[in-house]
Amino acid sequence: MTSAPRRRTVLAAALAVTSAAAGCSVPEPRRTAPTVDPAPGKPIASARTRRALLLQIAAHPDDDLYFMNPDSQRLLDAGVPLVSVYVTAGEHTGRNRIKGMPDTPPDRAAYSSARHQGLRQSYAAVLGLPLFTPWRRRVLTLPGGRRAEIDTLDRGRRRVELVFLNLPMHTNRRYMALPALWHDRALELRTHLSAGSPVTRSDTYDYDQLVGVLVGLLARYRPTVVHTLDPDPDIQLSDEATRRRDSEQPGYADHGDHTAVASFTWAALNRWVADAVRDGEPIPAFTATAFRGYYNRHWPKNLPPRLLAEKAARLVPYGGDPSWDCGNPSGCGDYG
Numbered sequence: 001m002t003s004a005p006r007r008r009t010v011l012a013a014a015l016a017v018t019s020a021a022a023g024c025s026v027p028e029p030r031r032t033a034p035t036v037d038p039a040p041g042k043p044i045a046s047a048r049t050r051r052a053l054l055l056q057i058a059a060h061p062d063d064d065l066y067f068m069n070p071d072s073q074r075l076l077d078a079g080v081p082l083v084s085v086y087v088t089a090g091e092h093t094g095r096n097r098i099k100g101m102p103d104t105p106p107d108r109a110a111y112s113s114a115r116h117q118g119l120r121q122s123y124a125a126v127l128g129l130p131l132f133t134p135w136r137r138r139v140l141t142l143p144g145g146r147r148a149e150i151d152t153l154d155r156g157r158r159r160v161e162l163v164f165l166n167l168p169m170h171t172n173r174r175y176m177a178l179p180a181l182w183h184d185r186a187l188e189l190r191t192h193l194s195a196g197s198p199v200t201r202s203d204t205y206d207y208d209q210l211v212g213v214l215v216g217l218l219a220r221y222r223p224t225v226v227h228t229l230d231p232d233p234d235i236q237l238s239d240e241a242t243r244r245r246d247s248e249q250p251g252y253a254d255h256g257d258h259t260a261v262a263s264f265t266w267a268a269l270n271r272w273v274a275d276a277v278r279d280g281e282p283i284p285a286f287t288a289t290a291f292r293g294y295y296n297r298h299w300p301k302n303l304p305p306r307l308l309a310e311k312a313a314r315l316v317p318y319g320g321d322p323s324w325d326c327g328n329p330s331g332c333g334d335y336g
Helices: 063-068 071-077 108-126 177-183 207-221 240-245 256-278 294-298 305-319
Strands: 054-058 082-088 136-141 147-155 158-167 225-229 287-291
Touching: 054 063, 054 071, 054 207, 054 256, 063 071, 063 225, 063 305, 071 082, 071 225, 082 108, 082 177, 082 207, 082 256, 108 147, 108 158, 108 305, 158 177, 158 207, 177 207, 177 256, 207 256, 225 256, 256 287
Parallel strands: 054 082, 054 225, 082 158, 225 287
Antiparallel strands: 136 147, 147 158
8 A cells, every 4th residue: 555545525415426327217206396304214014023134235336335324334333244235236337537547448347346345445444454354255146046246254243244236237228227127127137247256157137036136135134224225316406517427317316226226125125024924924123224315415414524524434445546455456446
C-alpha cells in the first residue's frame, strides 16, 4: 500500500454512481404524491424465537454500504451474523475509472471482480481485521442447480458471508436488466462470470427462477432481520442532471435496479412464508426494512455528520486504490 485510500465523494445523502440510463421502469410504484417520513416497519410474520441473523438483498455491490449501513454494522457489532446477497455482478460498462487517468479498455469480468474485492476489504475492516485478510471463497449450489460464489470471513463469534448471484445489469438491448426481468416473465438473463471467481460456468434466470433462488436463500439462512431497498420509491421531480447521475426512473426518485430488487425480495418473502404455511412448518419470524436509495438526500436529518462519517469509513476500503497490493489481479476496489 503506497498511497492513502481515495474514496472521493461520499454521499451527501445520495452518492452518484454512474449507471446507464434506461427507458424501462420497475413495477409502477403506487404513490401519487410525495410522502412524509415512514413509520417504523413491523414484523410480517411470527414464530418461536430463533438465533438472530441479518440477511441483506442488494442490487449492486455497494448498495449495502451506501444505504443499509450503519444499521448493518450495529447488528454485526452485537454478534449477529450477516449475510449479504448481491443480485447483479455490478459489471456496468467494465471500466474501473481512476480520476485523472485515461480510461482503460472495458473488462466487465475484471470490474465485477474488483468491486467484489472492495466489499471483502470493507467487511474485513468492519470485523477489525486487516483489509487484505483472505476469505474462504467457494461455490454455493442454489435451487435449480444454479451456482453463486459465497465468500466467508469469521472473527471470533462474528461472521460475514457475501453471496454473488451475478445477474447482468443490462439486457442485450441495453435496457436495465432487472426491471426488464420483473416486467417480462418470458425474459431470460445469463449470469456474468467475475474474474478469479470459483464459479466458472454461467447460468440463466427468468422471473420465477430468481424468486425461487431468493426463497431458497431465505430458507437456508432463516433470517430474523431482512434488509433490502425500496419497492415503492417516492415521486420527486429532480433536475435532469440529477436524474441522469442517479439513473432515476422517469417520474420516480430512485435507480430502477434498486426498485426491482426490492420487488423481487418482497415477492420472495411472500413465497417463503406461503410455502411454510402450505407445508405446515413454523411461520418464519422476521423484521424487514426497505431502505431508501439515492433520494435520501431529500431527508438530510436522516444522515447527520456522525452517521455520514460512519458510512464514509466503510466506503474508503470498498473504493480501494490502484496502488494497493490486495492480491486480486483484477483490481483492489471500485476506484471511481
